[in-house]
Amino acid sequence: MKKKTIAIDMDGVLADIEVQLIEHYNKAHGTTLSKESIQGLAEDDAFDRPLLRSVLNADNFFRTLPVMDDAVESLLRLQENFEIFIVSAATEFPVSLAEKVDWLGEHFPFIKWENIILCGSKRIINTDFMIDDHSKNLDYCMGKPIMFTASHNINQTHHLRVNNWKEAVEVLEKTLN
Template sequence: MKKKTIAVDMDGVLADIEASLIECYNKECGTAISRESIQGLSEEDAFHGRTILRGILNSENFFRTLPVMPDAVESLRQLQENFEIFIVSAATEFPMSLHEKIGWLGEHFPFISWENIILCGSKRIINTDYMIDDHSKNLDYCIGKPIMFTAFHNINQTHHLRVNNWKEVLETLEKTL
């Protein structure tokens, strides 16, 4: 029997990009923003414009050193028992991130085959049974069942099934078996 497929985003879902963005932004700008202070803001509003944000995202080793989301490793291992997992990241906007993301995945998720890693631009072409992402722009095109992973920038969006952490992801997907 063919396993159902899941597309899993990296940044904001597997990797805690919020923590690193806040830390780098505060260091660069001499500010003291917190996770709480940016809830409900867009990325551009939270980090006062695209220029500083793009500079941080294009800095060397930014993506390679992101912390792993709590319970992500164990959850993907468990999900692999019943699903085929694809890691899908819209990485080509930040070309320096390609090598870093491959290295990060190899370190933290060595059980994910290179054949199941998709670094792309748009995710509109992804055709899986489920997609877990923190951006509506990706989930809105999902052919299967979209699952929104909570992040500061999507907290006010309500048009997709929401999960707040990896324990909720497991609970949600185990109901489908």
């Protein structure tokens, strides 16, 4: 029997980009942003765009992101019944391409290289499920979209939401019955 497929975003879903972004942004620009202060704000409203881009284009920013709680164990468990693809809209920040591949190799060595998709737009991704923290990606999802909670999407309600990896596993495993 063919396994169902899942496209899983990296930043904000597997990698805790918010924590690192706020830390690097504050250090580089002398600001005092916190997770609470950006809650419910779109990224363009929470951060000055040119300053944000300078942080995201810095060497080792993506390579050193912390892993989301329970992400490794959850993907190992899901991999038993699903084919997993890691899909990241990485080409906007070319410095991130090699860093993301290296990061995945360190933290998710069980994901094969051919299941890593670094792209610009996710509109062409055709999997049974997509887990992402951005509506702009989920709105075009050809399968079942699942929104992973992040500060910038907290007020959005038009997709099934999971708040953490334990909830994501529970939702996906229910589809097997």
